[in-house]
Amino acid sequence: MPTPDKNLRPKDISKPADILSPIATLEKLPGVYGQEGMEPDFKEIKDSWKEKYCTSLDGIVGIDTFELPKTPEEQEALVKGFLSGLEKLFTDCNKGSLEPLQLTMEYCAKCNTCSEACHIFQSSGEQEIYRPIFRTDVLRRIYKKHFSSSGKLGAFVGADIDATWEAIARLGELSYRCNLCRRCAQVCPLGLDNGMVTREIRKIFSMEMGIAPVPIHSKGTMLQLKTGSSTGLSKPAFLDTLEFIEEDIEEKTGRKIKFPIDKQGADILLFHNAGEFIAWPDNPAAFAILFDEAGLDWTLSSEIIGYDSVNYGIWYDDVQAKRVALKQMEAAKELGVKRVVMGECGHAHKAMMLTADRMTTEEKVPVESWLPIMAELVREGRFSFDPSKNNFPVTLHDPCNIVRQMGIVTPQREILQAVAPMFREMAPCGVENYCCGGGSGFAIMNSCNFSDFRNKVSSRKKWEQILNSFAAELEDPSIIKYICAPCSNCKGTIRDMLEYYKATGKFNVQYSGLVELMVNALTSMDRPFFEFLPQE
Amino acid sequence: MPKEGGGRAEYGGSYMEEVEWYKKPRQISHVGELIDMMKEMLFIKKLFEHHRSLWWASYMFHMGIYVLIVFTLLLIATVIWRQDLLVMGTTLVGMAGFSLATAGCALLLVRRALDPTLRKYTTPQEYFNILLLLAVLLTGIVSWTMVSNPFYVAAAVLTANGSAIPVFVTVHLVLLGIMFIYIPISKMSHYVGKYFSFHKVLWDNDPNFMDNEVNKKMKKDAQTPPEHSWSAPHINLPKNGEE
Numbered sequence: 035m036p037t038p039d040k041n042l043r044p045k046d047i048s049k050p051a052d053i054l055s056p057i058a059t060l061e062k063l064p065g066v067y068g069q070e071g072m073e074p075d076f077k078e079i080k081d082s083w084k085e086k087y088c089t090s091l092d093g094i095v096g097i098d099t100f101e102l103p104k105t106p107e108e109q110e111a112l113v114k115g116f117l118s119g120l121e122k123l124f125t126d127c128n129k130g131s132l133e134p135l136q137l138t139m140e141y142c143a144k145c146n147t148c149s150e151a152c153h154i155f156q157s158s159g160e161q162e163i164y165r166p167i168f169r170t171d172v173l174r175r176i177y178k179k180h181f182s183s184s185g186k187l188g189a190f191v192g193a194d195i196d197a198t199w200e201a202i203a204r205l206g207e208l209s210y211r212c213n214l215c216r217r218c219a220q221v222c223p224l225g226l227d228n229g230m231v232t233r234e235i236r237k238i239f240s241m242e243m244g245i246a247p248v249p250i251h252s253k254g255t256m257l258q259l260k261t262g263s264s265t266g267l268s269k270p271a272f273l274d275t276l277e278f279i280e281e282d283i284e285e286k287t288g289r290k291i292k293f294p295i296d297k298q299g300a301d302i303l304l305f306h307n308a309g310e311f312i313a314w315p316d317n318p319a320a321f322a323i324l325f326d327e328a329g330l331d332w333t334l335s336s337e338i339i340g341y342d343s344v345n346y347g348i349w350y351d352d353v354q355a356k357r358v359a360l361k362q363m364e365a366a367k368e369l370g371v372k373r374v375v376m377g378e379c380g381h382a383h384k385a386m387m388l389t390a391d392r393m394t395t396e397e398k399v400p401v402e403s404w405l406p407i408m409a410e411l412v413r414e415g416r417f418s419f420d421p422s423k424n425n426f427p428v429t430l431h432d433p434c435n436i437v438r439q440m441g442i443v444t445p446q447r448e449i450l451q452a453v454a455p456m457f458r459e460m461a462p463c464g465v466e467n468y469c470c471g472g473g474s475g476f477a478i479m480n481s482c483n484f485s486d487f488r489n490k491v492s493s494r495k496k497w498e499q500i501l502n503s504f505a506a507e508l509e510d511p512s513i514i515k516y517i518c519a520p521c522s523n524c525k526g527t528i529r530d531m532l533e534y535y536k537a538t539g540k541f542n543v544q545y546s547g548l549v550e551l552m553v554n555a556l557t558s559m560d561r562p563f564f565e566f567l568p569q570e
Numbered sequence: 571m572p573k574e575g576g577g578r579a580e581y582g583g584s585y586m587e588e589v590e591w592y593k594k595p596r597q598i599s600h601v602g603e604l605i606d607m608m609k610e611m612l613f614i615k616k617l618f619e620h621h622r623s624l625w626w627a628s629y630m631f632h633m634g635i636y637v638l639i640v641f642t643l644l645l646i647a648t649v650i651w652r653q654d655l656l657v658m659g660t661t662l663v664g665m666a667g668f669s670l671a672t673a674g675c676a677l678l679l680v681r682r683a684l685d686p687t688l689r690k691y692t693t694p695q696e697y698f699n700i701l702l703l704l705a706v707l708l709t710g711i712v713s714w715t716m717v718s719n720p721f722y723v724a725a726a727v728l729t730a731n732g733s734a735i736p737v738f739v740t741v742h743l744v745l746l747g748i749m750f751i752y753i754p755i756s757k758m759s760h761y762v763g764k765y766f767s768f769h770k771v772l773w774d775n776d777p778n779f780m781d782n783e784v785n786k787k788m789k790k791d792a793q794t795p796p797e798h799s800w801s802a803p804h805i806n807l808p809k810n811g812e813e
């Protein structure tokens with residue numbers, strides 16, 4: 035097995051090598067998963083990938099639109115495009131990010147406190163290229179060399195990386211080895227943010243060079259702006275799906291619930307990640323059951339973009355993020371609703387409540403999270419629960435966007451106390467949680483061998499946390515173990531993780547959101563809501 | 571977010587935990603913010619919590635610098651009001667400051683040079699920064715213990731009597747001056763950067779409401795459209811991004 039070079043330095047980013055830092059010794063998984071043969075190996079790197087894409091960083095392909103420049107002219111154009119974008123990062127067209135970017139570029143004390151906090155660096159067996167400051171230092175050294183006045187002093191001030199096409203290609207790939215979870219920023223004694231710098235690198239590639247992974251750009255924001263949803267779900271298909279879910283609710287629960295659609299002036303516009311309608315229809319169904327039971331005045335929107343809350347732009351491209359957010363806000367305004375309530379999607383929470391908040395100076399429809407609303411309903415006794423219906427171990431994943439980045443920590447716990455008697459926290463949890471490994475687009479990036487990187491490296495810490503939470507019951511398949519992940523992206527990541535490690539089949543580890551647990555515990559439900567429970 | 575009130579700061583919660591937060595007055599704890607700032611300034615809390623082995627050296631050094639600032643102020647006071655007790659106190663403070671700062675600085679240098687990871691990321695300029703600090707501290711120690719006495723020199727400086735200052739002490743003072751000029755252009759000014767990164771970046775979660783401060787600033791910024799623009803093909807698509 036190839037071994038990564040522990041002595042690798044940022045300067046080596048341009049070093050000639052087939053693979054600069056092959057992934058080798060990953061952190062050992064706990065319990066039964068620590069045994070030989072419990073974890074699939076990385077896929078072989080195909081020659082066709084090597085020829086086409088940049089596999090020379092770690093053998094993984096993240097940017098499936100980035101074809102290697104073949105001729106000297108193409109190589110030169112790549113370098114020129116990158117340098118032009120890098121220069122623009124520090125100009126007025128990047129006003130919103132300029133200050134934190136400059137602070138991180140200038141003041142890093144190289145104290146290395148952030149490395150301990152990064153799940154990717156830790157899980158990878160401390161591979162140098164994944165150290166939070168490695169990426170930033172490469173960018174810093176290129177910037178100094180090409181643009182700063184002190185750069186004339188060369189290596190003395192660390193202005194020693196030339197923008198060669200290979201270094202740039204590797205740096206581009208490296209910008210897709212970070213979940214933008216900002217756990218590193220939380221511990222930095224100087225308040226600096228390497229996750230933000232990673233996003234800035236992605237911005238150069240997308241906004242200046244037009245290079246971004248297919249699932250987040252052409253089949254992500256571009257598709258969403260065109261059809262209304264990044265899933266490609268058009269309005270008629272969306273309406274059909276709702277009908278199908280209504281039938282399903284009736285079949286399962288005997289309740290006739292109609293989704294309110296485009297109800298003018300409703301109190302709440304409930305905004306789901308459209309992936310829920312397709313991959314997890316039980317989730318919008320559970321919301322409808324609960325909102326119906328609580329007698330809320332709510333609606334869904336069928337307007338273009340009004341039924342898909344995702345905004346992949348926040349991971350890689352400010353312009354796309356703004357376009358999507360403004361259209362989403364428009365849809366809410368047109369319906370004349372009093373407030374927008376975000377459903378179980380972490381990045382959509384952040385996009386609508388934080389990022390979009392600073393995008394327009396006009397009057398906006400206020401946006402809030404579903405979590406405090408539901409916790410209040412629970413507190414007020416608006417639901418009657420029989421928690422014993424959820425008589426299985428439950429653990430909670432804290433989505434980074436909702437918890438660390440927005441500080442919504444207690445409402446979900448309050449709800450769990452009411453519906454899940456065997457709830458136990460992961461360690462660490464709350465704002466100190468680890469990312470599920472699917473953050474910043476990884477959950478939907480599956481080209482070439484990227485899913486291997488997610489399942490084996492970026493999700494490894496989360497998998498380890500889950501295994502530790504269920505340590506006592508894991509190996510007994512008669513006991514259901516439930517991972518509550520109130521976020522579509524995290525859910526997608528966990529779904530793939532369980533499949534990859536065959537954990538559902540072998541050990542009965544299940545996953546879903548929080549509303550599903552609530553509905554399953556309702557005393558008014560005759561049958562279990564979860565299909566994995568015996569249906570009598 | 572230490573400025574969050576209502577007990578939320580303790581677990582990292584925010585005003586977004588409230589139903590209809592936008593209708594409610596924001597609970598802000600300036601005391602909480604101040605306490606957290608003081609903990610960072612006086613204790614380097616984050617380093618203590620997350621990187622204890624480095625904290626010892628860093629803390630000694632930074633504390634030493636604070637004590638030396640107090641020493642300098644006391645020294646000036648002794649020129650104006652020479653009183654035995656004050657002189658003794660100043661001497662003790664100076665001794666403590668020099669020992670802490672010098673030991674901390676030397677430990678930081680050794681750690682940086684010996685730790686393979688830190689070494690990889692440290693530029694020659696960053697070693698130079700530490701060496702400059704060490705040189706100032708060491709020349710200071712030699713000046714005040716072997717060459718002259720600080721009370722005498724302080725008086726000479728304040729009365730602009732340069733000829734009374736020994737050469738070695740002059741070297742120390744020149745190095746000190748160079749350091750003061752150099753700090754703003756080097757990352758040694760991170761104490762200023764740190765204020766901004768915490769206040770303007772990490773802790774900036776104020777919402778944008780019609781005509782509040784955030785909103786006003788945004789409106790003002792919008793009056794000067796950017797001169798530069800991005801070049802990727804999708805950026806300039808008509809119909810706002812639809813192909």
Ligand code: SF4
Binds near residue numbers: 147223224226227
């Ligand atoms: S913790 Fe902050 S200052 Fe220290 S190395 Fe990381 S980014 Fe730099």
Ligand code: SF4
Binds near residue numbers: 151166211219232
């Ligand atoms: S943002 Fe998260 S994934 Fe990225 S470097 Fe920081 S801790 Fe690691």
